Amino acid sequence: xxxxxxxxxxxxxxxxxxxxxxxxxxxxxxxxxxxxxxxxxxxxxxxxxxxxxxxxxxxxxxxxxxxxxxxxxxxxxxxxxxxxxxxxxxxxxxxxxxxxxxxxxxxxxxxxxxxxxxxxxxxxxxxxxx
Amino acid sequence: xxxxxxxxxxxxxxxxxxxxxxxxxxxxxxxxxxxxxxxxxxxxxxxxxxxxxxxxxx
Numbered sequence: 001x002x003x004x005x006x007x008x009x010x011x012x013x014x015x016x017x018x019x020x021x022x023x024x025x026x027x028x029x030x031x032x033x034x035x036x037x038x039x040x041x042x043x044x045x046x047x048x049x050x051x052x053x054x055x056x057x058x059x060x061x062x063x064x065x066x067x068x069x070x071x072x073x074x075x076x077x078x079x080x081x082x083x084x085x086x087x088x089x090x091x092x093x094x095x096x097x098x099x100x101x102x103x104x105x106x107x108x109x110x111x112x113x114x115x116x117x118x119x120x121x122x123x124x125x126x127x128x129x130x
Numbered sequence: 131x132x133x134x135x136x137x138x139x140x141x142x143x144x145x146x147x148x149x150x151x152x153x154x155x156x157x158x159x160x161x162x163x164x165x166x167x168x169x170x171x172x173x174x175x176x177x178x179x180x181x182x183x184x185x186x187x188x
Contacts, residue, residue, distance in 0.1 A: 017165050018168065018171075020162075022161070022162040023153065023161055024159060056176070057172055112168075
């Protein structure tokens, strides 16, 4: 059994600017991802994307995507039904594994002119030794 | 107060900002925040930046 983390953080969204948040798994560790929540804190719709990338930001796996995430809404990005993440969707049945040195990527794509805002995110993961 | 490293580069006339810091919940985790103005994408900008190592951050 590893150590369980349930992190809550915020990022600042800027007018017509995409935000990509990258969390790097420490070397020698594996993350078992159980749930990822992303909130659109801006006043325009933005596409939201969750994926796994390598150390050079090359995409490895696409885990979740919401087109036109509504301003102010929050979404669980991992779903039991891979093609349809929804608002308050149930958590994924099994964890996604991410190897040490690779990164979990949370992206709020630019949504056009806006006021910007603060977006919350939460990641629930278990860290185990490789 | 967290120590963060901020880098800025002009790419195609737009300013791309990258902040790197240690996670508040685990200092062994490196967090990067990229602000990439539309219509630029990560593929257009990532080669302008060098990866910040954890030991560069107090």
